[in-house]
Structure formats: structure tokens, C-alpha cells
Amino acid sequence: MILNIKDQFDEEKGRWLIELEGEADVYTVNNFKERMHQLLDEKMADVEIDGTSLQYIDSIGLGALIGLRGRMADQEKVLIIKNIQPNVRKLLNITGLDKIFIIEQED
Amino acid sequence: MILNIKDQFDEEKGRWLIELEGEADVYTVNNFKERMHQLLDEKMADVEIDGTSLQYIDSIGLGALIGLRGRMADQEKVLIIKNIQPNVRKLLNITGLDKIFIIEQED
Amino acid sequence: MKGNNTIYKEENNVEVRDIISLNLPNAPEYVSIARLTLSGIASRMGFNIEDIEDLKVAVAEACTNAIKHGCGKDRNYSIEFLVLKDKLRIEIIDGGKGFDYKKVKEPDLTKPREGGLGLYIIKTLMDEVQIFNNQKNCGTRIIMSKNLGES
Amino acid sequence: MKGNNTIYKEENNVEVRDIISLNLPNAPEYVSIARLTLSGIASRMGFNIEDIEDLKVAVAEACTNAIKHGCGKDRNYSIEFLVLKDKLRIEIIDGGKGFDYKKVKEPDLTKPREGGLGLYIIKTLMDEVQIFNNQKNCGTRIIMSKNLGES
Ligand SMILES: Nc1ncnc2c1ncn2[C@@H]1O[C@H](COP(=O)(O)OP(=O)(O)O)[C@@H](O)[C@H]1O
Numbered sequence: 071m072i073l074n075i076k077d078q079f080d081e082e083k084g085r086w087l088i089e090l091e092g093e094a095d096v097y098t099v100n101n102f103k104e105r106m107h108q109l110l111d112e113k114m115a116d117v118e119i120d121g122t123s124l125q126y127i128d129s130i131g132l133g134a135l136i137g138l139r140g141r142m143a144d145q146e147k148v149l150i151i152k153n154i155q156p157n158v159r160k161l162l163n164i165t166g167l168d169k170i171f172i173i174e175q176e177d
Numbered sequence: 178m179i180l181n182i183k184d185q186f187d188e189e190k191g192r193w194l195i196e197l198e199g200e201a202d203v204y205t206v207n208n209f210k211e212r213m214h215q216l217l218d219e220k221m222a223d224v225e226i227d228g229t230s231l232q233y234i235d236s237i238g239l240g241a242l243i244g245l246r247g248r249m250a251d252q253e254k255v256l257i258i259k260n261i262q263p264n265v266r267k268l269l270n271i272t273g274l275d276k277i278f279i280i281e282q283e284d
Numbered sequence: 285m286k287g288n289n290t291i292y293k294e295e296n297n298v299e300v301r302d303i304i305s306l307n308l309p310n311a312p313e314y315v316s317i318a319r320l321t322l323s324g325i326a327s328r329m330g331f332n333i334e335d336i337e338d339l340k341v342a343v344a345e346a347c348t349n350a351i352k353h354g355c356g357k358d359r360n361y362s363i364e365f366l367v368l369k370d371k372l373r374i375e376i377i378d379g380g381k382g383f384d385y386k387k388v389k390e391p392d393l394t395k396p397r398e399g400g401l402g403l404y405i406i407k408t409l410m411d412e413v414q415i416f417n418n419q420k421n422c423g424t425r426i427i428m429s430k431n432l433g434e435s
Numbered sequence: 436m437k438g439n440n441t442i443y444k445e446e447n448n449v450e451v452r453d454i455i456s457l458n459l460p461n462a463p464e465y466v467s468i469a470r471l472t473l474s475g476i477a478s479r480m481g482f483n484i485e486d487i488e489d490l491k492v493a494v495a496e497a498c499t500n501a502i503k504h505g506c507g508k509d510r511n512y513s514i515e516f517l518v519l520k521d522k523l524r525i526e527i528i529d530g531g532k533g534f535d536y537k538k539v540k541e542p543d544l545t546k547p548r549e550g551g552l553g554l555y556i557i558k559t560l561m562d563e564v565q566i567f568n569n570q571k572n573c574g575t576r577i578i579m580s581k582n583l584g585e586s
């Protein structure tokens with residue numbers, strides 16, 4: 071019922087590393103959007119989201135990722151999403167977003 | 178939402194060892210009562226209930242334990258309850274049943 | 285009017301923030317749904333784990349009574365969750381035969397019986413409890429509240 | 436009548452075993468309560484974990500629509516869960532402005548936009564979906580079902 075966001079700038083890779091824990095839904099999404107835009111204001115760079123502990127996402131959460139990617143694409147930065155759970159993966163697949171974001175799966 | 182019941186007769190101690198896993202409530206109680214009475218029909222003996230995995234009990238579940246103890250007390254057998262969770266313990270305390278059953282806590 | 289048995293007096297003037305209501309079939313297998321819904325509401329409000337356990341037990345006991353003594357087989361009963369500023373109030377309403385709370389005896393804890401513990405447990409775990417009998421022997425409304433941030 | 440937009444045809448003759456209804460405030464923070472209640476009902480019915488995930492997403496999308504496009508701030512919306520022999524049917528009913536489903540375009544998946552995915556996701560995850568517009572522009576009823584024991 072909450073979404074915890076951990077962020078860290080990886081100097082070596084030159085990207086934001088974001089860990090999401092909890093649920094990215096209609097209730098938590100505003101906080102997520104605000105935080106991400108703050109980070110990009112601070113430093114425009116690639117973003118790598120680790121979804122290991124992201125339990126749930128809805129269309130509003132997906133919309134936020136699409137919006138984020140839009141802003142980044144204008145600056146030729148990429149949005150990478152890794153280690154997502156099967157239920158989150160399924161939503162990316164059915165909405166075709168798996169072809170728009172860069173998805174990395176470790177195993 | 179279910180109650181799993183494991184039983185085993187301990188020849189050395191001469192008692193039934195019962196492990197309860199799940200929730201002993203208005204929905205699962207009939208099954209529990211039936212099973213326990215079957216076991217006592219098979220062999221009237223002391224009963225030791227291990228509550229390590231018993232997540233929840235309600236007044237109907239407590240009633241079933243009281244009924245069980247009644248039948249056993251007539252035969253001078255005892256009902257021992259061990260390793261219960263704090264929420265189950267609290268209900269035994271407020272209903273005074275902690276003074277009626279034999280409660281053993283390992284730690 | 286047959287009964288209006290106030291156990292604890294409650295102030296009348298409270299700001300209700302949100303109301304959630306749940307209507308359940310008169311069947312034991314759905315009591316766990318009441319517990320689940322309740323735990324979602326209570327944890328969102330910020331109740332601690334011990335208080336949530338108390339709430340779950342109290343609500344389940346009232347649901348069990350609504351089923352056992354309440355309505356006919358094919359009727360539903362309702363639970364209303366009122367989110368107040370600093371407390372959760374829960375009303376369980378059945379359309380059953382009703383009863384006179386004053387005539388219910390407290391259980392004798394030194395002589396355990398198989399039944400008769402439900403209302404006693406509810407009163408012990410909740411901060412306020414009121415029981416109303418609808419007129420013409422038609423149904424019971426039990427109102428119970430728990431305060432946030434005590435314990 | 437403005438709309439009665441059947442996406443998939445559904446048989447009319449079904450035996451409803453139990454009805455659970457949940458009435459929620461028009462606020463995003465309670466959508467998770469709908470998900471929680473649903474997952475209790477669906478797991479009791481024997482749906483597997485993947486199906487329960489699908490159901491949670493579909494119901495949450497419909498709730499989000501009821502909140503975003505539906506009613507005024509201080510009104511509630513309802514969710515009815517109909518437990519049938521071999522399927523779960525869920526109806527989400529709001530008292531909002533309604534809409535003409537036929538005029539809603541399918542999203543272009545090659546050109547992602549921030550909105551417009553909700554109904555598409557619902558249709559993909561559920562076995563049957565119907566959308567009804569109440570008369571006089573007053574409210575929407577979306578009916579969706581998922582069958583037990585497939586997949
Ligand atoms: N919702 C209800 N409708 C009618 N009678 C009720 C209701 N709740 C409680 N009662 C009455 O109060 C008595 C005490 O209830 P309770 O303490 O829960 O114990 P039990 O239900 O095990 O008898 C019941 O036996 C019943 O007569």
C-alpha cells in the first residue's frame with residue numbers, strides 16, 4: 071500500500087539507480103513522478119529502475135513511466151527497467167511497453 | 178483461511194501431538210472438532226497442541242478447545258497447548274482460559 | 285422500543301472522514317473477507333499490529349453473531365467502517381431476530397462453557413461498544429470503536 | 436438510451452451462489468482495499484495466483500476510472516462480487532457522468548501515451564467485459580468476469 075523509492079547516482083555508469091519497493095498505483099504515483107522529475111532536474115541522465123521489490127503496478131504507474139521516458143527521450147537518455155516480477159512483466163507485455171522501455175532481466 | 182491439522186501419536190509420552198497451521202475460526206472449527214474426536218475415539222490420551230503456526234483463533238475455536246478439554250477431563254486426561262503466538266495468547270488470557278488449559282511456552 | 289443498550293457512552297459529534305461498507309453473505313466462509321478488508325483499512329489508518337489483531341477478532345466475533353443468531357440463510361448482513369480523525373468505528377448490522385443485551389450474562393471465566401464468549405471478547409478488545417435493537421424484533425446493530433495511537 | 440455497449444456477449448442464465456458488495460469512497464487511497472477484498476474472495480474460490488493478479492489489476496483499473504471520470508468528490512462507488520459456479524463476476528458501479536464506450540479508441544501501442552490504457556488492460560485480462568451507461572448520463576456500470584480453472 072506504499073511505494074518506497076531509493077535513489078543513488080552511479081558515477082561510474084553515469085546513471086540514476088532507482089529501487090522501487092511496494093506498489094506503484096493511482097495512490098502512490100504522484101509522489102513517484104515528483105521524485106523522479108526532481109532527480110532529472112538535478113542531473114539529466116539515464117535511469118535504471120530495479121523492480122525486484124515492486125509488487126504491483128497499474129495503468130497510472132505505467133503512465134508515469136511513459137511520461138518519464140518521454141522527457142528523457144527528448145534529451146537522448148534511456149530508461150532501463152530490471153528484475154521485474156512476473157505480474158509487472160505481464161502488464162508491460164500486454165501494453166507493448168516491453169518494446170519501448172529497455173528491459174533487463176538478471177537470473 | 179484454512180486450518181491444516183497434523184496428528185501423530187507419541188508412544189513415549191503417551192500423547193497425541195497435534196500441529197495446527199492456519200486459522201481456527203467459525204469456518205474451520207467443525208473439521209477440527211470432528212478430527213479431534215475421531216482421534217480420542219481411537220485412543221483416549223493426553224493431547225499436546227503445537228500452536229507455532231496457528232495464526233488466528235476466535236471464540237468458536239476457543240469453544241472447541243473447551244469442549245475437547247471437557248471430554249478429556251472426564252477421563253482424567255489433560256490438554257496442553259504450546260508455542261502459541263501473542264495474539265492467540267492474548268485471547269486465552271482475557272477469557273481466563275490460560276488458567277484452565279496447560280500452557281507451555283518454549284523460547 | 286425494545287432495546288437500546290449503551291455499554292459505554294459515546295459523544296455524538298464526530299467528524300466522519302470516510303465510510304466503507306461491506307455486505308456479506310450469511311455464511312462462515314466469508315468472515316475471513318471481513319477480517320481482510322478490515323485489516324487493510326486499519327493498517328492504512330496507521331493502527332499498530334496488535335491493535336489490528338484486536339480489531340480483527342472483535343469484528344469477526346460480531347460477524348459470527350450476525351450469522352449464528354442473525355438473519356436467515358439467504359440474507360446478507362453489513363459492516364460499515366467509519367474512518368474518524370482518531371478512531372475507527374465499525375457497525376455490524378443484521379436483519380435477524382435481535383436480542384436484549386441487558387439479559388445476556390457475563391461469562392463465568394472459572395467455569396468455561398463452549399459458547400457465550402463473543403460479546404465479552406468484543407467488549408474487552410474495543411474501546412467503546414454499543415448494541416442497538418431495531419424495533420419490532422428486527423435486527424441488531426452493534427457499534428464498536430477503537431482509538432488510534434493508544435495502547 | 437445512450438449506451439449499452441456489449442464487448443462480449445454473455446449468457447443470461449447463471450446461478451449466482453453468493454454476492455459480496457463493497458462500497459468505497461471516491462479516493463485513490465482506498466483502491467488497495469478493493470484489491471485486498473477481491474484477493475480474499477478469489478483465493479477462497481480457488482483461483483490461482485496469476486489469475487488473482489489479473490483480477491486485482493482489472494478491478495483496480497475500473498475503480499480508478501470510477502474515481503477519475505466517475506462521481507463527485509464526496510460520493511462513493513460500489514463493487515459487487517458475484518460468486519458463480521465456475522466464474523467470478525465483478526460489477527463496478529459509479530454515479531458519474533458516464534461515457535459512450537463505442538467512441539473510446541483502442542490505444543496505439545506503438546505510440547505510448549500517459550493515459551488511455553485502463554479499459555484496454557481490463558479487456559485483455561478478463562474473459563468477458565460489458566459496459567453499460569445508465570440513462571440520462573448518470574453513471575457507468577462495468578461488468579467483468581473471469582472463469583475459474585482455465586489458463
Ligand atoms: N446479532 C445478534 N442477533 C441476535 N442475538 C445475538 C446477536 N449477537 C449476540 N446475540 C445474543 O447474545 C448471546 C451472547 O452472544 P455471544 O457472547 O457472542 O456468545 P454466543 O454467540 O457464543 O452465545 C447469544 O447467545 C445471543 O443470544
Ligand SMILES: Nc1ncnc2c1ncn2[C@@H]1O[C@H](COP(=O)(O)OP(=O)(O)O)[C@@H](O)[C@H]1O
Nearest residue numbers: 500501504505533534550551552553554555575
Ligand atoms: N467510469 C467511467 N466514467 C466515465 N468515463 C469513463 C469511465 N471509465 C472510462 N471512461 C472513459 O473512457 C476513457 C478511456 O478509459 P481508460 O482506458 O481507462 O483510460 P484513461 O482513464 O487513462 O483515459 C476515459 O478517458 C474516459 O473518457
